[in-house]
Amino acid sequence: MVMHDLTGAFAPVVTPFLPDGSTDTSRFIAHCRWLIDQGAGLAPFGTNSEANSMSAGERMDLLAALIAAGLPAARLLPGTGACSAPETAMLTRHAVANGCAGVLMLPPFFYKGISDDGLYGWYADVIARVGDRRLRLYLYHIPALSGVPIAHAVIERLLRDFPGIVVGIKDSSGDWDNLSRMLERFPTLAVFPASESLISRSRPLGARGCISATVNVNPGRISRLVKEWNTPGGAALQAEVDAVRQVVQGFPMIAALKDILAAGRDDEAWRRVRAPLTGLSDAQAETLHASLRGLGFRL
Template sequence: MVTPELFVASVTPFTSPSGVIDHTFIIRHLRWLEAQGVDGVVPCGTTGEGQSLSVAERMAIFDTVMQHRGQLRVFAGTGCAALSDTIMLTRYAIERGADAALVLPPFYFKNLSDAGLLGYYRALCDALPSGARLILYHIPPMSQIPITPAVIEGLYQSHPHMVYGLKDSGGDPAYLAMLTRRFPELRVYVGSAALLAQALRDGAAGGIFALSNVFPREMRAVMTAHLTGNDGENAQQRVTAISQALKPYGNPPAIKALLARIADLPHASSRFPLVDLTADEAEALWTTVQQITAP
């Protein structure tokens, strides 16, 4: 059995809701994550507020992460609404050593045809070095643009060596199971912490989670139980409970409030339009999480 991979959908720390990026925080967070035994990080994705960042800001984050990655693998979040921006960011990340690029669909125009979305991804592939690897980002609750089997098949026909994987944050376990059956060569990473155990049983390669920013050990416990054949129900229930506790606050602000307490990191803001937790909210969340994670 292949060891499932644990990736972190890493946060982007800001000095204030309208302020700049705190790169020192990123470096300290990377060292903490590496010490916790995660396999890699995914900067500038959804939890990293990638769509609230300029192209230049994302490039600067990629530079910091690549320079201080240590033993961590890096899947760089590069998807933008504009194809030209996606090409620029993806080339930049790959040329600086990212292991792959996580590419969100262009999200502004809705009800896209498979032909249009496939054309977007093929144009991206054509503009990249031959060794580049892409992870398609299926997150219809946010993008409202699904990655359909027809798009995956079309990319395998035209650029088979560039299609490395897919992150499934759609929240539909049946869709993930279908992907692993239909595309056994595709590395499918689940994005919903509550579905981790089921996804692993259905053949997922691992997961890319917001919760891994703060709770990598709890996430790894589910994976270890799966790998060893032990009952992982308690571990999965704990992860699901943590995920539910964070949901009312939104992942980036809640994760940042907890990082200061759990990983001994300084306070970090999210960027508008997201709003940071109040002191009372942060305290209430911390109390709930302590109850869930208590031995």
């Protein structure tokens, strides 16, 4: 596994589907290649990838296809979280074997109200099952959806007991106080906010960039902002990406991202989502695209 500090804007890559509901490998690879060409990194099988509506086999097959297609493993941070430690370890071992830069790992998200000891024990179990010093693990803190917050006390224990293995975290809490305290308390931890709107506030404190849904449709501008936030044009660039983010997050996020890709590429196939999700209504899509046109946005 590549050993280096990840920085930049990463896309939790949206997953295209074929008419029969199976994953669309060709479109997936093409989209990932476009994101890389725009300067972004790839976090496939994240929340906005519909990963929790996919089987472990589908996820591993798509990851293997990316590697076989020559996508750079050094810019790959696949999501490997599942409810069980054995399944999570299986997905993680596969990512390690394929040379990915790291893995993004949800906590076990079925049981609620679990103790810090229980959560620590689950991550320790996964690490032991993987059994590979090449593993680079990025925790995924998204309590609004997982229902399982990753407390600072748990992070501290994992960093102490697994140095060089537990190396980062994606903070999707939306809580600036939590994010800023995490950056202050854990200066060696690679922290990625979940929104580009926090780049100019968090980069001075040591954040590495962002892992954001809207990198799927605005990769070039967000990638530039990670690098240029403190340049003379940084404030204007921040305002520009904020405006796009505000529009898109006003709709069901996955459906909106896919509708933007479908319209921008003149490819209706991109509108397909996997049940239980549904696509945008005609009225929603019309409002979304009118708002983006008003900003001068183009894919």
